[in-house]
Amino acid sequence: MNPFAYRRADDAAAVHAGTAPAPAGAPPAQFLAGGTTLVDLMKLDVMRPAQIIDINGLQRVYGGIAAGRDGLLLGALARMSQVEADAAVRRNYPVIAQALQQAASPQLRNMASLGGNVLQRTRCAYFRDPGYSACNKRNPGSGCAALDGANRKHGLFGTSERCIATYPGDFAQALVALGATVQLRGPAGARTIRFEDLHLPYGDRPHIETTLRPGELITAFHVPAAPYTRRSLYLKIRDRRSYAFALTSAAVALDLGPGGVVAEARIALGGVASRPWRAHAAEAALRGQPLTEASARHAADVAFADARPHGQNAFKIELGKRTVARALLAAAALEI
Numbered sequence: 001m002n003p004f005a006y007r008r009a010d011d012a013a014a015v016h017a018g019t020a021p022a023p024a025g026a027p028p029a030q031f032l033a034g035g036t037t038l039v040d041l042m043k044l045d046v047m048r049p050a051q052i053i054d055i056n057g058l059q060r061v062y063g064g065i066a067a068g069r070d071g072l073l074l075g076a077l078a079r080m081s082q083v084e085a086d087a088a089v090r091r092n093y094p095v096i097a098q099a100l101q102q103a104a105s106p107q108l109r110n111m112a113s114l115g116g117n118v119l120q121r122t123r124c125a126y127f128r129d130p131g132y133s134a135c136n137k138r139n140p141g142s143g144c145a146a147l148d149g150a151n152r153k154h155g156l157f158g159t160s161e162r163c164i165a166t167y168p169g170d171f172a173q174a175l176v177a178l179g180a181t182v183q184l185r186g187p188a189g190a191r192t193i194r195f196e197d198l199h200l201p202y203g204d205r206p207h208i209e210t211t212l213r214p215g216e217l218i219t220a221f222h223v224p225a226a227p228y229t230r231r232s233l234y235l236k237i238r239d240r241r242s243y244a245f246a247l248t249s250a251a252v253a254l255d256l257g258p259g260g261v262v263a264e265a266r267i268a269l270g271g272v273a274s275r276p277w278r279a280h281a282a283e284a285a286l287r288g289q290p291l292t293e294a295s296a297r298h299a300a301d302v303a304f305a306d307a308r309p310h311g312q313n314a315f316k317i318e319l320g321k322r323t324v325a326r327a328l329l330a331a332a333a334l335e336i
């Protein structure tokens with residue numbers, strides 16, 4: 001592990017004090033929350049921050065859960081286990097509780113924060129092993145070992161010839177499906193953006209993963225109240241039943257009218273794309289239709305119509321379609 005400077009920020013104003021922008025080419029300062037991604041990648045020598053700012057002292061300001069008439073506010077320093085166990089989240093936003101509960105392990109979820117969770121890095125084996133020189137994400141311009149290598153777990157959407165890695169998290173799909181926003185605070189002040197706009201597709205610059213500005217801290221996530229939040233769920237398909245990342249997943253939320261006709265459908269795909277992936281066309285295909293096996297399967301076909309497989313990961317297309325169709329039918333059958 002590289003030497004680094006460590007500093008604690010115990011109040012919100014102190015976070016940005018002394019975080020002068022890093023000189024060109026120098027690794028930027030990193031915030032330390034649960035450390036379950038950051039420390040892991042530092043030990044592997046994949047991330048080499050020169051400065052670490054421990055933000056755990058801010059938990060009393062940015063660690064709360066508040067459910068109200070206008071929706072749900074989740075502090076970025078709330079722990080995953082705290083949110084998955086919250087009664088209001090489980091009742092009114094089940095897709096959030098389920099996405100968190102199916103992630104990692106109980107020990108990790110006790111440590112890990114929501115903010116750190118959405119910023120976790122890809123699990124591409126070539127990215128995580130500096131022994132491989134060709135990885136555009138870790139080493140811009142070096143190539144992509146996965147294109148002709150082990151790419152069974154890689155992406156179908158939002159990838160490019162420079163990087164085909166997937167975004168690995170679960171919680172982010174729930175936020176995308178529910179139309180959440182994310183609150184940010186940086187050296188230039190506070191702003192709020194759609195959560196869907198936080199992550200970038202890979203394109204030419206796979207090492208740039210988000211729209212965060214230098215030094216910007218995620219302070220909270222807001223999920224607006226909506227008729228579809230209660231009829232929501234997360235379905236995750238993986239190689240083993242627990243403690244594994246998604247091969248495919250679907251976060252779905254439905255507002256059903258009389259006769260089971262879809263007033264609104266929200267669908268986000270996990271395990272298959274460079275970022276949390278909203279299936280807009282599949283949502284549109286369902287609107288105004290009764291939710292049946294046939295319409296669920298049609299929506300799933302639409303969701304994967306533009307999928308671009310690479311070698312070993314073609315199986316994810318059919319698996320992903322089945323995941324979406326099954327999730328939609330299960331959500332429609334919920335008694336709420």
Ligand SMILES: Cc1cc2nc3c(=O)[nH]c(=O)nc-3n(C[C@H](O)[C@H](O)[C@H](O)COP(=O)(O)OP(=O)(O)OC[C@H]3O[C@@H](n4cnc5c(N)ncnc54)[C@H](O)[C@@H]3O)c2cc1C
Nearest residue numbers: 031033034035036037038103104113115116117169170218
């Ligand atoms: C073995 C293993 C299995 C896992 N399985 C899963 C899984 O199945 N599903 C899943 O979703 N996840 C999984 N994870 C990932 C895990 O959920 C994340 O490591 C964790 O959520 C990260 O949160 P953290 O607080 O520890 O982040 P940290 O490691 O502290 O931070 C991660 C990154 O986010 C930045 N950061 C943290 N908080 C903020 C903030 N508020 N504002 C701005 N930047 C911030 C840090 O600077 C760092 O770059 C797994 C992890 C491991 C080690």
Ligand code: SF4
Nearest residue numbers: 124135136144163164
């Ligand atoms: S898929 Fe992306 S992360 Fe994996 S080796 Fe290629 S460039 Fe690196």
